[in-house]
Amino acid sequence: MWLVWGIYVKRRRGSIKQLILIADMEGASGIFEENRSWNWNGGDDWREHGRECITSDALAVITAANDFGIDDILLYDGHFAGNPEFNIILEKLPSIVRVFDVTDRCFDWRRIRGQAEQNPFGIITFGQHARFGEENAYFSHIIQSPPIRNLYWNGRHIAEIGSAVLSFHNVPYLANIGCAASMREALELSDKIVTIPVKDIAIGWEPSPQETYPIIYDGVMKALRNAENAGRRGSGPGTLEVNDGTHSFSMELCDGYVFDTSASISWKGIIEKNKAEWDAPSVEIGLELFNYVRGLLREEVRP
Numbered sequence: 001m002w003l004v005w006g007i008y009v010k011r012r013r014g015s016i017k018q019l020i021l022i023a024d025m026e027g028a029s030g031i032f033e034e035n036r037s038w039n040w041n042g043g044d045d046w047r048e049h050g051r052e053c054i055t056s057d058a059l060a061v062i063t064a065a066n067d068f069g070i071d072d073i074l075l076y077d078g079h080f081a082g083n084p085e086f087n088i089i090l091e092k093l094p095s096i097v098r099v100f101d102v103t104d105r106c107f108d109w110r111r112i113r114g115q116a117e118q119n120p121f122g123i124i125t126f127g128q129h130a131r132f133g134e135e136n137a138y139f140s141h142i143i144q145s146p147p148i149r150n151l152y153w154n155g156r157h158i159a160e161i162g163s164a165v166l167s168f169h170n171v172p173y174l175a176n177i178g179c180a181a182s183m184r185e186a187l188e189l190s191d192k193i194v195t196i197p198v199k200d201i202a203i204g205w206e207p208s209p210q211e212t213y214p215i216i217y218d219g220v221m222k223a224l225r226n227a228e229n230a231g232r233r234g235s236g237p238g239t240l241e242v243n244d245g246t247h248s249f250s251m252e253l254c255d256g257y258v259f260d261t262s263a264s265i266s267w268k269g270i271i272e273k274n275k276a277e278w279d280a281p282s283v284e285i286g287l288e289l290f291n292y293v294r295g296l297l298r299e300e301v302r303p
């Protein structure tokens, strides 16, 4: 009760320290090529082993945030979005954590952004994998690859980390945790972040979740302290430069997939066989249109 009241007062004063967490799973500690089935949401290996891995990473982040003095944590668990079952074992998380209210964990970014404070303390991504085509990456893909080969926003190659961070573009991006190869996309979004790899194909480093727990804890603590020292709130270093101009998006497909161009639609953009381009007045609308463009893709039928 007092906790709730305290948060209410802080929220009224605008002094609440809210942290946004965006989780995926392919970049979790302890999940590698040879045990890839641990990623498969709904399967036995996922239930028995995989969920423990991503929950360990989540607890390392959350414990550091709690010790640092974060008041409120909002979590989005986006792996296998569309499936209602959470990957992270929510019963193991402390009460400081709330999950975003979205149907079946779908990445409805505007609905997610709308539930957060106007000026959260920061955003941290964890369990993250690299973009499709990155070298030395575990399970690299973009939402789903194939069919999706790439996704660009104003000439920048964004994938899942990018979609999340862009949706919170006035919020300081503090840290990325996951596959070492996922750091490239994260650093392209902000070179001020703390990078916390938990596995690295390039050097054959495959530690257990127990081994990465203190690494994650220390890295997150450093990221939160950096943010506080820099006084980053609302704007300034660590937030993305997103201007008011046009937001141009494009998406290309992998071989064997095509866009259905037969439907006559009024589209502000170009949809070709393997590529779609669309413009939007805001980054949020552009990301929402991505879902509709994606709805037009089909497996190619070869005669």
Ligand SMILES: [Zn+2]
Pocket: 024, 025, 026, 078, 079, 080
């Ligand atoms: Zn995933």
